[in-house]
Amino acid sequence: MAKVTLNNVSKVYENGFEAVKNINLEIYNKEFMVLVGPSGCGKSTTLRMIAGLEEANNGEIKIGEKVVNNVLPKDRDIAFVFQNYALYPHMTVFENMAFGLKLRKVKKAEIKERVEATAAVLGLSEVLNRRPKQLSGGQRQRVAVGRAIVRDPKVFLFDEPLSNLDAKMRVQMRAEISKLHSSLKSTMVYVTHDQTEAMTMGDRICVMNHGVIQQLATPLELYDYPNNLFVAGFIGTPAMNFFEGVIFEDKDYAQFVGDGIKIDLNDTQKQQLSAYNGRAVIMGIRSEFIQIADVKTNSGQHNNAIVEVIEPMGSETYLYLKINSHSFVAKVEAHNKVVVGQNLALILNAEKMHFFDKETELAIR
Numbered sequence: 001m002a003k004v005t006l007n008n009v010s011k012v013y014e015n016g017f018e019a020v021k022n023i024n025l026e027i028y029n030k031e032f033m034v035l036v037g038p039s040g041c042g043k044s045t046t047l048r049m050i051a052g053l054e055e056a057n058n059g060e061i062k063i064g065e066k067v068v069n070n071v072l073p074k075d076r077d078i079a080f081v082f083q084n085y086a087l088y089p090h091m092t093v094f095e096n097m098a099f100g101l102k103l104r105k106v107k108k109a110e111i112k113e114r115v116e117a118t119a120a121v122l123g124l125s126e127v128l129n130r131r132p133k134q135l136s137g138g139q140r141q142r143v144a145v146g147r148a149i150v151r152d153p154k155v156f157l158f159d160e161p162l163s164n165l166d167a168k169m170r171v172q173m174r175a176e177i178s179k180l181h182s183s184l185k186s187t188m189v190y191v192t193h194d195q196t197e198a199m200t201m202g203d204r205i206c207v208m209n210h211g212v213i214q215q216l217a218t219p220l221e222l223y224d225y226p227n228n229l230f231v232a233g234f235i236g237t238p239a240m241n242f243f244e245g246v247i248f249e250d251k252d253y254a255q256f257v258g259d260g261i262k263i264d265l266n267d268t269q270k271q272q273l274s275a276y277n278g279r280a281v282i283m284g285i286r287s288e289f290i291q292i293a294d295v296k297t298n299s300g301q302h303n304n305a306i307v308e309v310i311e312p313m314g315s316e317t318y319l320y321l322k323i324n325s326h327s328f329v330a331k332v333e334a335h336n337k338v339v340v341g342q343n344l345a346l347i348l349n350a351e352k353m354h355f356f357d358k359e360t361e362l363a364i365r
């Protein structure tokens, strides 16, 4: 068991491209850390530097208390599970799982014991004598994970291990890897581009973009308090809605005014936005905080929008709406009488709004 520390780590590839820019990251002992971000943001490069498969140009990488920059991958005591978990096709499941231990000259009886125990944990006991082509995609993925676990490494590194599975199997394996983490109590670093995977699996999530860490926080901290526009838009489905507008403040009141939209701000927001009077900001609001107004009983402020598309999900319904030329989404109760083309009165929950500086794209708090 070990923590993993990256101090001022950078990676410039030979063609001069800077894939990872001076990142600082401490992954705690026994933590499940997810690195998430769009394709090309530097997740795999970061993971491969921890593994020793890529060399860092700058900075220090530590596993436990030991600086490992000059330690060979095989001596770092890590296990790596890739997206393309190449199993040896001519070997049985048992042999695939035993392979790494054999190389390390572990005694035969111990290999048998460890492989069988791991197979039991992963539900592979019945298929130990089969070859990879006789397994389902999910079983093959489990063998790849088993091959990593059986070595009992200090740190597990996963690079998009579920991307090749179908949607249902992905959800199932997601839960299995989480369970595995609880039972093994080992340090795991998990790379994915899928924010749902990140949210559901991570103890903490490190959001990256363009080789830079955008925010490092627990799933709900990220959801509730995104540091910037990128994180706000990346985490959560449907994505957060954004409206450009201007803050107008007076002695008695403060308002956010956008194209076809007007919101009264509360005292806290008025204070937060006091430096922004007359200035352009971006307002963000998640779909669940936009609700259909009951015009009869609700005397408060409404904003009107045209209903463009209705998507019933069963447990809730997504309404795709438009104010002038600006599109956004509301997540409303499933059973409603809304129709396409309707001019619908909405309540945007002012308490739940986020404001971002239009220039810096940083959250205004």
Ligand SMILES: Nc1ncnc2c1ncn2[C@@H]1O[C@H](COP(=O)(O)OP(=O)(O)O)[C@@H](O)[C@H]1O
Pocket (backbone or CB within 6 Å): 013, 014, 015, 017, 019, 037, 038, 039, 040, 041, 042, 043, 044, 045, 046
């Ligand atoms: N060997 C390489 N040479 C040059 N550029 C590379 C190399 N490997 C990756 N890159 C570039 O570095 C960036 C980050 O890559 P990667 O870490 O694989 O991203 P991610 O895993 O987040 O999708 C990408 O723009 C990619 O094209």
Ligand SMILES: [Mg+2]
Pocket (backbone or CB within 6 Å): 043, 044, 045
């Ligand atoms: Mg990658």
